[in-house]
Amino acid sequence: xxxxxxxxxxxxxxxxxxxxxxxxxxxxxxxxxxxxxxxxxxxxxxxxxxxxxxxxxxxxxxxxxxxxxxxxxxxxxxxxxxxxxxxxxxxxxxxxxxxxxxxxxxxxxxxxxxxxxxxxxxxxxxxxxxxxxxxxxxxxxxxxxxxxxxxxxxxxxxxxxxxxxxxxxxxxxxxxxxx
Amino acid sequence: xxxxxxxxxxxxxxxxxxxxxxxxxxxxxxxxxxxxxxxxxxxxxxxxxxxxxxxxxxxxxxxxxxxxxxxxxxxxxxxxxxxxxxxxxxxxx
Numbered sequence: 001x002x003x004x005x006x007x008x009x010x011x012x013x014x015x016x017x018x019x020x021x022x023x024x025x026x027x028x029x030x031x032x033x034x035x036x037x038x039x040x041x042x043x044x045x046x047x048x049x050x051x052x053x054x055x056x057x058x059x060x061x062x063x064x065x066x067x068x069x070x071x072x073x074x075x076x077x078x079x080x081x082x083x084x085x086x087x088x089x090x091x092x093x094x095x096x097x098x099x100x101x102x103x104x105x106x107x108x109x110x111x112x113x114x115x116x117x118x119x120x121x122x123x124x125x126x127x128x129x130x131x132x133x134x135x136x137x138x139x140x141x142x143x144x145x146x147x148x149x150x151x152x153x154x155x156x157x158x159x160x161x162x163x164x165x166x167x168x169x170x171x172x173x174x175x176x177x178x179x
Numbered sequence: 180x181x182x183x184x185x186x187x188x189x190x191x192x193x194x195x196x197x198x199x200x201x202x203x204x205x206x207x208x209x210x211x212x213x214x215x216x217x218x219x220x221x222x223x224x225x226x227x228x229x230x231x232x233x234x235x236x237x238x239x240x241x242x243x244x245x246x247x248x249x250x251x252x253x254x255x256x257x258x259x260x261x262x263x264x265x266x267x268x269x270x271x272x
């Protein structure tokens with residue numbers, strides 16, 4: 001699964017425009033300010049290129065505009081606010097766990113393994129919730145779909161930034177768009 | 180979307196559908212991961228795939244961070260060739 005060329009081109013265009021807008025090529029910036037601006041531009045470019053369809057993209061865009069208001073808060077991975085749904089989700093998970101433990105152990109081992117696998121999956125999904133923007137408000141199925149989309153998009157972002165870096169470093173062959 | 184119908188806990192039928200969707204998504208995540216051994220084997224447990232996915236996304240975050248570093252270093256250095264400076268100016272100013 002790969003991000004499309006169209007998608008990467010959109011990221012690149014947004015990135016260049018965003019970098020221009022933030023004046024990163026000017027001399028009067030501290031290193032931290034400049035890096036923050038570049039990172040911000042990269043994430044904004046990604047979210048804008050992906051659009052409002054996935055939840056992670058909307059959450060990321062919202063987070064970035066909040067960050068901007070807060071005056072260059074260093075960009076970290078999704079640090080979402082506590083949402084009421086998270087509490088309900090945890091309750092549901094612990095309620096399910098209790099009912100799982102209540103099952104008699106005389107059932108076939110295969111079934112028990114199934115159950116354990118489900119529990120492990122739930123544990124790992126919790127980690128994903130903190131990593132994927134907006135992950136805490138989602139049900140498991142949506143979260144996995146969003147994770148898939150998010151991972152593909154992140155890879156496209158990385159590829160695009162590498163391309164830009166190469167282009168800016170190559171004085172003889174500017175903007176070699178070989179892809 | 181999710182099959183969070185109130186009847187699903189009692190019947191178990193609806194939760195089976197959701198398990199299928201989840202296995203399908205996990206399979207797709209597995210196909211995405213860069214590690215060849217995880218991709219080739221088709222009996223990798225879902226929890227493992229999710230764990231690797233977490234690591235993968237975290238490493239992508241670090242890469243974006245590193246690339247932001249390098250981009251901003253490139254833009255802040257005055258030690259660039261005139262040709263390079265011209266490119267940077269034409270593209271980013």
